[in-house]
Amino acid sequence: MKEIENILNFMIEIEKLKNVHRKSKPVGLDRYENSAEHSWHVCISALMLQDFANEPIDINRVIKMLLIHDLGEIDSGDKIIYQSETKEQKSKEAVGVERILGFLDQNKRQKYMDLWFEFEAGETPESKFARAVDRVPPILHNLHSEGHTWKKHHITKEQVFDINRRIDEGSRELWNSIKSKLEKAVDEGMLN
Numbered sequence: 001m002k003e004i005e006n007i008l009n010f011m012i013e014i015e016k017l018k019n020v021h022r023k024s025k026p027v028g029l030d031r032y033e034n035s036a037e038h039s040w041h042v043c044i045s046a047l048m049l050q051d052f053a054n055e056p057i058d059i060n061r062v063i064k065m066l067l068i069h070d071l072g073e074i075d076s077g078d079k080i081i082y083q084s085e086t087k088e089q090k091s092k093e094a095v096g097v098e099r100i101l102g103f104l105d106q107n108k109r110q111k112y113m114d115l116w117f118e119f120e121a122g123e124t125p126e127s128k129f130a131r132a133v134d135r136v137p138p139i140l141h142n143l144h145s146e147g148h149t150w151k152k153h154h155i156t157k158e159q160v161f162d163i164n165r166r167i168d169e170g171s172r173e174l175w176n177s178i179k180s181k182l183e184k185a186v187d188e189g190m191l192n
Contacts, residue, residue, distance in 0.1 A: 003105055010103035016074045023080045024141035024149045035070045035078055038137060042066045046133045052171045055125035065119040065130040068112050072096035080149065081138070082159050090120065122166065132170025136178065139164060143181055147190035157182075157191045 020035040043066050050059045070078075072093030079089055097116050101109040118124055122131045139160075142150050150160065160182060168175035185191040 006103050006105065010100070013100055013103060014071060014074070017071065020070075020073045020078050022078045022138075023153070024138045025145055027141060027144040033137075033141070035073050039067055039070055041137050042130075042134050045136060046130065049133055049136075049171065049174060050129075052173045053125065053129045054169070054171055055128075057125050057129050061115070061126040062130045062133075064112070065115050065127060066134065068097070068101075068116055069119045069130070069134065071100050071116075074100060080153055080155075081135075081163055082153065082155050085163070094120075122169070128166075129170035132167040132174060135164050135167050136174070139178055139182070143185055143190070147185060150191055155191075157186050160191060 017036040017039070018034050021032045022035060022038055024033055025031060026033045026037065043063050046062050046066055047059065050057065050062070073096070075096030076089065076092035094116070098113060101112050104112070118127050119130055120127075122128055138149070142148060149155070161179075164178065164182070165175070167178055182191065
């Protein structure tokens with residue numbers, strides 16, 4: 001019974017992810033996405049894109065990574081990726097993930113903490129693919145909002161191409177498609 005109570009408390013705690021607002025607006029909406037929506041969106045996207053991974057992957061591991069990868073934002077908040085790839089921010093996120101997973105028994109806690117670190121390291125086929133898919137929705141949001149977030153935060157085309165090049169590590173075919181969309185965005189003045 002205690003284990004179930006701990007899991008229920010964990011479930012209540014992760015509800016807070018619904019109140020972490022991201023920096024991009026979902027396609028067709030005039031509000032900002034929350035991190036829980038993002039987690040759902042990248043999981044569905046990974047399922048649909050799994051055939052385009054560069055290497056064979058265990059899609060269940062990918063989905064587990066994508067479901068937990070932003071839990072630390074409950075404590076650290078969301079930062080635009082072009083400003084969040086710092087040791088300080090990653091450290092804050094790690095502390096948050098550890099606190100939240102602390103509701104679970106040691107075995108579950110360690111298993112999911114290991115997945116979080118695997119995602120962050122981006123060295124396994126699953127983490128490379130998960131990190132690739134994680135980058136796609138914010139790009140699509142920008143492409144369908146005339147570059148709203150890029151313009152608002154003065155993000156340059158160099159920054160967008162540099163950060164998002166990681167898509168190629170998980171899926172060359174996906175990167176080629178996204179890259180052509182980004183090049184068109186540059187041509188149309190959405191991205192300077």
